[in-house]
Amino acid sequence: MIVNSSDKYKAPALEKGLQILEFLALQPTAQSQSEIALGLHRSPNEIYRMLASLESNGYIHRDPISSKYSLSLKLYYLSHRHSFVEKLRATSLLPMQNTSNEIKDPCHLCVIYDNQVMVIAYARGSSPISIMIEEGNLYNTSQTASGKLLLSFSEAKKRKSILEADPYYRSLKKAERQQFDSDLADIKRKGFYEMPSAYAEGIIDISVPIGTSETGIIACLTVSKLVRRQMGQNIPTETIVESLKKCRSQIESNLGLT
Numbered sequence: 001m002i003v004n005s006s007d008k009y010k011a012p013a014l015e016k017g018l019q020i021l022e023f024l025a026l027q028p029t030a031q032s033q034s035e036i037a038l039g040l041h042r043s044p045n046e047i048y049r050m051l052a053s054l055e056s057n058g059y060i061h062r063d064p065i066s067s068k069y070s071l072s073l074k075l076y077y078l079s080h081r082h083s084f085v086e087k088l089r090a091t092s093l094l095p096m097q098n099t100s101n102e103i104k105d106p107c108h109l110c111v112i113y114d115n116q117v118m119v120i121a122y123a124r125g126s127s128p129i130s131i132m133i134e135e136g137n138l139y140n141t142s143q144t145a146s147g148k149l150l151l152s153f154s155e156a157k158k159r160k161s162i163l164e165a166d167p168y169y170r171s172l173k174k175a176e177r178q179q180f181d182s183d184l185a186d187i188k189r190k191g192f193y194e195m196p197s198a199y200a201e202g203i204i205d206i207s208v209p210i211g212t213s214e215t216g217i218i219a220c221l222t223v224s225k226l227v228r229r230q231m232g233q234n235i236p237t238e239t240i241v242e243s244l245k246k247c248r249s250q251i252e253s254n255l256g257l258t
Contacts, residue, residue, distance in 0.1 A: 016042075016050050021071065024060060030068035085111065088219060089121045091254035096123035096221070099247040103223060103235050107247070108133045109210075110146040110220045112154075115165040117147040120219075131203060131224045142169045142180070143198040145205035146220040152187040153209050153217035159184075192241050202227045206237060208244045212257050221248055 023039050024031060033051060037044040051069060054060045061072045089109070096107040100123040109121040116138040124130055141147035141162055151159050163169040172180060187193045197203035204225040211217035223240050252258045 013050065016047065017054060020047060020050060020054060021059065021075070024069060024071045027070075030063055030066065030070040032066075032068050036069065085120055088251075088255065092121050092219075092221075092251045093123065095247045095250040095254070096121060099223075099243050100124060101126045103225075103240055103243050105223050105225045105235075105240075106131055106133065107221060107223055107244075108135075108146075110139075110150070110222060111218070112141065112147075112150055112162065113138070115141060115162045117141050117144055117150065117220075125226075127226070129226065131226055133224065140166070140168060140198070142166045145193050145195045145207040146222045148184065148195070149187055149193045149207045149209060150217065150220050152184040152193070153211075192244070194237055197224065204237075206240050206244065208241065208248055210248050210251055212252070215257055221251070 019040050020036060023036060027039075031039070033044050033047065036051070037047055040047065051060070051062075055062050055069070058072055058074045060069050062069050088111075092109050096109065100107045104125050104127040106125040107123045108119050110117045110119055112118070117140070119133055119135050119137050119139075122133050122135050124132075139147065141151060151162065154162070169177065169180065192206065192208045194204060194206045197205055204227060205222055206225060207220050207222040209217040210219040210221055221244055223244060225235070225240065228234055249258070
């Protein structure tokens, strides 16, 4: 009998508990035992003990009147006791603000989240006219400078998974996909990426990766450069890239990566 290596390390009870937590996290209202069972394609008896265990350990809450279950705040509390994203954000904000003041345009920090690019930090530029990028916003991975740079440094399996879920990439013809993949290889070799914003006219996004070959690329630092009409007010790309690299070094040092 041949045992699949992926089956060898399965923990059915743990998987059942995680499925319950993930299901409840996606529901807008509290759910009964039968509703949870139906949503997970299981029988109510299959999940009874797991619900009791999750409740006794404080991960879910059962309403005493309706007997319906909802997530407690325990997972939120635990995730914020030692959140890498919060640490990354906290150690990045000051270097980012210094860089934004220097180049006059705003910086933002991005990570891949749920196959999209999420903005986790933003530093306003010092120019009277500046671009606002909301923290927490999600953007298309294949159509942003941040996304394409992060894709270029991703492992092949992860990159394939992200692109298979990307509507724009899926719409490309075979030759266009080959060109897209070739562009990603060029971006990785170059070490930074510059492209016009896919979301607004007159904005050039310039991105550099954050991370090392040992830790992997963990985030992307991007300047959204506003193209100005007056001569002498547009800072050259080379100058911006150097400022971004200096900012990157400070962030990596703050994180203990160097």
